[in-house]
Amino acid sequence: xxxxxxxxxxxxxxxxxxxxxxxxxxxxxxxxxxxxxxxxxxxxxxxxxxxxxxxxxxxxxxxxxxxxxxxxxxxxxxxxxxxxxxxxxxxxxxxxxxxxxxxxxxxxxxxxxxxxxxxxxxxxxxxxxxxxxxxxxxxxxxxxxxxxxxxxxxxxxxxxxxxxxxxxxxxxxxxxxxxxxxxxxxxxxxxxxxxxxxxxxxxxxxxxxxxxxxxxxxxxxxxxxxxxxxxxxxxxxxxxxxxxxxxxxxxxxxxxxxxxxxxxxxxxxxxxxxxxxxxxxxxxxxxxxxxxxxxxx
Ligand SMILES: Cc1cc2nc3c(=O)[nH]c(=O)nc-3n(C[C@H](O)[C@H](O)[C@H](O)COP(=O)(O)O)c2cc1C
Numbered sequence: 570x571x572x573x574x575x576x577x578x579x580x581x582x583x584x585x586x587x588x589x590x591x592x593x594x595x596x597x598x599x600x601x602x603x604x605x606x607x608x609x610x611x612x613x614x615x616x617x618x619x620x621x622x623x624x625x626x627x628x629x630x631x632x633x634x635x636x637x638x639x640x641x642x643x644x645x646x647x648x649x650x651x652x653x654x655x656x657x658x659x660x661x662x663x664x665x666x667x668x669x670x671x672x673x674x675x676x677x678x679x680x681x682x683x684x685x686x687x688x689x690x691x692x693x694x695x696x697x698x699x700x701x702x703x704x705x706x707x708x709x710x711x712x713x714x715x716x717x718x719x720x721x722x723x724x725x726x727x728x729x730x731x732x733x734x735x736x737x738x739x740x741x742x743x744x745x746x747x748x749x750x751x752x753x754x755x756x757x758x759x760x761x762x763x764x765x766x767x768x769x770x771x772x773x774x775x776x777x778x779x780x781x782x783x784x785x786x787x788x789x790x791x792x793x794x795x796x797x798x799x800x801x802x803x804x805x806x807x808x809x810x811x812x813x814x815x816x817x818x819x820x821x822x823x824x825x826x827x828x829x830x831x832x833x834x835x836x837x838x839x840x841x842x843x844x845x846x847x848x849x850x851x852x853x854x855x856x857x858x859x860x861x862x863x864x865x866x
Contacts, residue, residue, distance in 0.1 A: 573737040573759035576661055576682050576702050578634040580604035581865055582760025583750075584684075584705070585767050586713070586741060587638035587663070588843070590614055590829065593774035594623050598630035599857040600767065604865075607631070608663065611650055612640030620650060624657045634660065638686075641667025648675050655679040661702070663762075666714070669699040676700070684739060686762075688716055693730045693738075703737035705762050706730045711742030712765045712845030715793055715800045723756065731757035745850045750864045761864075765845040771856045778835025779842050782806070786848035794841065795820040801828070803841035804848060 573582045585600040587610030597607035609623055627635055637654055639647045641664050651672070654662065664672060665686035676683045677700055685696035686705040693704050708723030709715070721729070727740045740753035741762035753761045768775050769783040786804045792813065793800040797820070805813070812822055823840050831840035 570735060571682075571702065571737075573703055573739065576684070576737065577606045577636075577760070578660065579606045581861065582739070583861060583864060584608060584636075584663070584739060584741075584760065584762040586762045586764030587612060588713075588764060588768055588775075591768075591774055591832075592623060593772070594626035594630060596767075596770070596772045596774060596857070597627045597635050598633075599770075599772045600861070601627075601631045601633035601635045603858040603861040604633075605857075605861050606661075607633075607635040609635070609637040611637045612643050612666070614650075615644060615646040617646065617649055617653060621653055624653060624659070628657065636661045636663065638663045638665060639672065640665050641669070641672055643667075647672055651675055651679055651681070655681060663705055664701075665705075669696050669701055673700045684737075686741070687730075688720060690721070690726060690729045690733060693734045697734045697736050701736060703739060703759070704730060704734065705739040705741050706758070707762075708740070708742040710846040712768075712791075712802050712843055712847075714796075715802055717793075717795055717798065717800050723753070727753065727756040727758050742845060743847045744864075745847045747864055747866055749847070749850075763864075765847050766851055766860055767857065768844070769848075769851050769854050770860055771854055776833055776835050778837070779832050780854050782835075782837060782842035783844045783848045783851050784854060786844060786851075788849045790849055791844060791846050794823060796823075796825050801825065801843060802845055804837075804844045806837045806841050808838045809841045 583605035600607035682702035685701040709720035737759040740758035745766040
């Protein structure tokens, strides 16, 4: 069994959490240059030429390892994307939102590693059985898409999964500083995946308004917005706060189709800003290098 650092080939076991279709090769390269594992978010992107350009651009900016996230059930182009990544020398991907069984034979055939992202402990042995090199465990406090059912936070989920599998475990959710990083390692994780803290980095392609929404979010400042059968953790802005207080059916008030436009333009009445509970701990927008240096200090 390889360690997480061997799988990633990085100095630090810190993975950039993918954020929807938000991509900037400069951001990916900044994470890798600072010793972490920069990641392209290819969960929904089907434009192979664009993906090829992004991969080439990251490679122009860094010779350090980087990877990509594939969302199994969301993207019919996954197999072709894997070919592009393998051709470019990318060795490790993460997979989320679907059964790893579907795509892992291709990952193996290309000689690549995959870490599978899961939100609940019983999925960990299944991922290991399917050939995952490791699992990314995303606790209830995480930003991004969640389930609508009961979920555990990382204080429970990480040790639970560590006791269930022999492959490396990565903790995702709630980590913004050295305290969270050390806590994740103390719980048995070999590394961390960080979404919201990097979203509010100086180099992040997120809009200024989005970064400011994260920085000004306080304790209890996020909620799970129901989205069909799923839920999205978002920051509570005044409109969302009023709707919650009025007992409105939130699933009828917002469409995830508007999230991209809202997040790009900062119109959070259209769709609230995405962010994890950890937003409450994020007080400033700073460079990726400073974030990583503080995490490992
Ligand atoms: C707005 C937003 C969008 C996200 N989109 C994705 C995605 O497309 N694919 C994925 O695997 N994870 C996604 N995530 C989860 C992150 O990659 C990461 O695991 C998570 O943010 C970790 O929790 P943290 O925000 O507390 O650091 C998203 C998270 C956020 C905040």
